[in-house]
Amino acid sequence: MPTPIPPELLTAFRSMAEIVYSGESYDSVYEAVCATAVELVDGCDHASLMLRRGGRIETVAASDDVARRIDELEKELGQGPCLDAIDEDEPDQHICPDLTEGSNWPELASRIKGETNVEGMAGFRLRQDGKRVGALNVFSDDAGSLTEHSLDQAIMLTAFASVTLAALERGEEATTLRRGLESNREIGKAVGLLMAMHDIDDDRAFEMLAKVSQEMNVKVAEVAAQVVAHHRRKEN
Numbered sequence: 001m002p003t004p005i006p007p008e009l010l011t012a013f014r015s016m017a018e019i020v021y022s023g024e025s026y027d028s029v030y031e032a033v034c035a036t037a038v039e040l041v042d043g044c045d046h047a048s049l050m051l052r053r054g055g056r057i058e059t060v061a062a063s064d065d066v067a068r069r070i071d072e073l074e075k076e077l078g079q080g081p082c083l084d085a086i087d088e089d090e091p092d093q094h095i096c097p098d099l100t101e102g103s104n105w106p107e108l109a110s111r112i113k114g115e116t117n118v119e120g121m122a123g124f125r126l127r128q129d130g131k132r133v134g135a136l137n138v139f140s141d142d143a144g145s146l147t148e149h150s151l152d153q154a155i156m157l158t159a160f161a162s163v164t165l166a167a168l169e170r171g172e173e174a175t176t177l178r179r180g181l182e183s184n185r186e187i188g189k190a191v192g193l194l195m196a197m198h199d200i201d202d203d204r205a206f207e208m209l210a211k212v213s214q215e216m217n218v219k220v221a222e223v224a225a226q227v228v229a230h231h232r233r234k235e236n
Contacts, residue, residue: 030061033161037138038063041153043145044138046070046118049161050082051126051134057086060134066116067139073112079105085123085135092201095122095151098143119143122151124158127202136161152196159195159202160188190224 030049037047046067051060057075062068074080081094081104088094096103097120103109112118120140126133136158140146187209194205209224 027061033136033157034061034063034067037136037154037157041138041157042150043120043140043142043147044150044154045141046139048082048137048139049134050086050137052086052132057083057134066118067137069116070112070118070121070139071137073108073115077105077108077111080108080123081105081121082123082135082137085125085137086132092125093122093151093155095146096120097122097140097146100143117141120146122146122154124154126158126162128162155202156192156195159191159205162191162202186221186228187224190227193227 033049034047037044041047046063048062048067048071049060050057050071052058059068059071062071070080071082074083081096084094085092094104096105096109099109099113099119099121112121118139118141120143121138123135123137125135136154138146138150138154190209191202191205194200194208195202198205198208200208209227
């Protein structure tokens, strides 16, 4: 049986889509992604969103000063899971659930433990048109709280965020985003479902949708809607 997207994540997807629909600022979308991560990802106490802009990596939103400070430390030291999620070829996720047991980034870990209460962290890559454009970063105050389940939740959230941010980063106007809201929402749901059903990452899920779209000569949004509708029929 396929694993459905948790209802709370679908609620979050709708909430973020409504922010786009309302025509609020793009910053509101960035902030919504961070707030949703803290609210819905198990073990996540702080979150931030980094994007690459003009060759520089910037923190465009953070749930609080703790998340923003850790981003600053990563950029200052040039190391960390969030930067690696953006810059490294593989993998798409860089995780250190327990800073007290050692880290791939010892200098960063030392600074984090000395300046904050954070004891676990992870970075999840955001892509646009196949390119690495940013990362969703989650931080935990309790060592080991970022479990496999919470990481799966973050991956699903990142998949939806990628759909939304792709439109934003293309510089589309809010009116264009509003017209594409239903399509984006359905694509986000379909990507998450495919990831859960086939145990694949968001890039592969996007590729599956695109391949079917090309073979059937049907828009990606229509394919996504069919995926979601099929899943609903199986649940009923």
